[in-house]
Amino acid sequence: MTMLDPIDRRIVAATGGGLPLVERPYAQIASELELTEDDVISRLSAMQTQGIIRRIALAPNHYRLGMTANGMTVWDVDDAHVSDLGKRVGALPFVTHCYRRPRALPQWPYNLFAMVHGSDRSEVEAKRLEIAQLLSEFCRANTVLYSTRILKKTGLRLSQKED
Amino acid sequence: MDLDALDRAIVNRLQVGFPLAPNPFDIVANDLGCTAPALISRLQRLVATGAATRFGPFFDAEAMGGAFCLCAMSIPADQFDAVAQTVNARPEVAHNYERDHELNMWFVLATESPNDIDEIADAIQDETGLAVFRFPKLEEYFIGFKVTA
Structure with a gap:
């Protein structure tokens, strides 16, 4: 720091x-x-x-606002197009986080991660289909991982040392 | 809790940002057509009831010189709880979720320097005998708080 x-x-x-x-x-x-x-x-x-502070804001609790389903959708997108397409996916109103990350082949072919929230899984699935349509032929495979349990959740910690 | 129209307007307005001025609640209350004391008491209730998790600055640990890395592990069912304990015992593990995939544990490491990420992920591998896959972010496509309440 x-x-x-x-x-x-x-x-x-x-x-x-x-x-x-x-x-x-x-x-x-x-x-x-x-x-x-x-x-x-x-x-x-x-x-x-x-940029040390991204913003001063209220963080709503998705669960308490009725958005009880959250799916981490993951996509294997053509490297030549992933940056352009990622920006379009990140701009979708129901995508709260969107990142390009490395693949871990052969276990993990996906390089685009988009977190999707919805009131239930069928809503998340419908949104996933919208992303699939946006990515069209540039996406080779995709899946969605639902969270089944929160094992730990803490805020940002800062060490107590002064520098 | 049930949110009324003013609560919803507050949730939507305050996701966008909050003024850095001596009387910031007056400015926001003026936008919303309520008073600062009313806004403050609504906010207290939103936070107290858990409708909002937090109100304040959101820091970018990377901009402060720290590092984040999403990590995942594939853990056999009969070892899952023990491994969860080992992983969660590390103060650098910020969030940890069980997910329904062969890679069934996903957590975020948050450290004060980028070099610490591999060191801690390797230590978890050594302790558990299981691979820790690392998915650092390569590019971020803008995030917003976009929940419409």
Whole structure:
């Protein structure tokens, strides 16, 4: 974690569990860290510009919002077209994460991963069909892996050391 | 919990982003046509009831110099729980899911430096005697939080 100075690290650690739900959240963080509200806002802004913070946002719980089925759809896509097609798959409204990853032949021929959420498996299957149509002849094989159990789920951890 | 129209508007609006300004809730409340105290109490309820998992900054560990890697293992049924314990005992294992495939365990390693990924994956292989397949991301096609509540 070389790009963060000690003050940034303290801000990351103080906000890792979430922002305080008070009218002036940045002032509250500032008082906990003995900084000014301006410092906290400008450092958070700088981290957002650098991409260290992707966004400040609410993460909805798909399960609680009725999206109880999630399928990791995986695709064996022609290497020459995977970047262009991946962007189109990633732009679909029901795809929440989309990555190109290496194959692990012979066990694993798939190089495009797209996470699809739906209210049930039949909805996930319908969406998978939409992706298949988009990829058309550039896709050789695909499958979907459903999660059957969450074995562990933790947020981002930061080590306690200062640099 | 049942979400009413304002809850849904809040969930949709706050997936997009949150202002970096002294009174950020006033700005968002103004967009939504409610008051800052009403917005704050709705948010408290959304988080408390689990309709939202978190509200705050989302950090990119890679931009901070850390590394992520999706890993998978194929584990015989009678060893599954023991291997899950071994894997989960590693603090670098961030999420771990059982999935219905021959590769039946999928987890994310999150480390402070890219070199640590192979070291930890190799250690899990040594400990379990099972291969740890590594699927680092090569390219990311934009993700958004796109749940329409």
